[in-house]
Amino acid sequence: MGQIVLICGKNTIGEMKKCYQNQLLNKLPPGGVFAAKTAGCTITAYQSGKVLFQGNDCEKEAGKWQKGGSAETKKSATAKSKSAAKGDVPVGIEQLSVIGSDEVGTGDFFGPITVVAAYVKKENIPLLQELGVRDSKDLNDEKIIEIAKVIKDVVPFSLMTLKNEKYNKVQQKGMSQGKMKALLHNQAIVNVLEKIAPEKPEAILIDQFVQPSTYFQHIKGQKTIARENVYFSTKAEGIHLAVAAASILARYAFIQYIDKLSAAAGFKIPKGAGALVDEAAAKLILQKGRDSLGSFVKLHFANTEKAMALAHKKRR
């Protein structure tokens, strides 16, 4: 009898419960959210986010939720194909050997942009599923670290980190974040292609952040450009586990970098771009001076002005 474990977010578990509402079991294990039984599979969801699929049909049943079969992802796929984007991915791509790439940190005031491209061979897909690889947005930092530590030795990947100093330098010269991302994605993908050569992936899937034509415009003139078999899709981590693995590894690197910044600052650096980061940056300005900010934050964010004002107020 087979068994598959997925780690799911609350929304997905809610969707699952609705989907199996006519097959729910009355008895729940400790910590259980719901349990259901179909003809070939028993499904048990836990508060921890773990969902256990047991039985002969476990692959089929888990597959509905693993590879973008959820209502949410389907909706986004439809929306995407309606848009002008040429993001049509090959049918059945979820079962191919794919290089996926994704980035983290673009919306965070503190910390770098991290981009990872990762190669997941089709025979590694079940293993990654078992390890709980899925959209990193559904996983907390603890889980990200746990999974990343295992998959970094299983999956060939390349990490590109655009540190704050360099980010601010190129940004001040007028480079858009879109172009920075495109350059980093291309380089990470090229690195992985070199790593796995002479083997070639069956497809390359980029979590889409601009129109494909703009992407290629951005990387024009680069020494090596990965162009063959490159596909774009929004919410690509729901389409192939390679993108999910890439997003987990990118977030792991980002978390580690934030830890380093926290050590340098002497206090815990917050993520995001809300009021907390303004406070933290103001504290840095007061302790280390305005010039220190450039190695901690993305200076062109509006948060810089807010932090300056806060620091000014506090100084008085």
Ligand code: MG
């Ligand atoms: Mg992304």
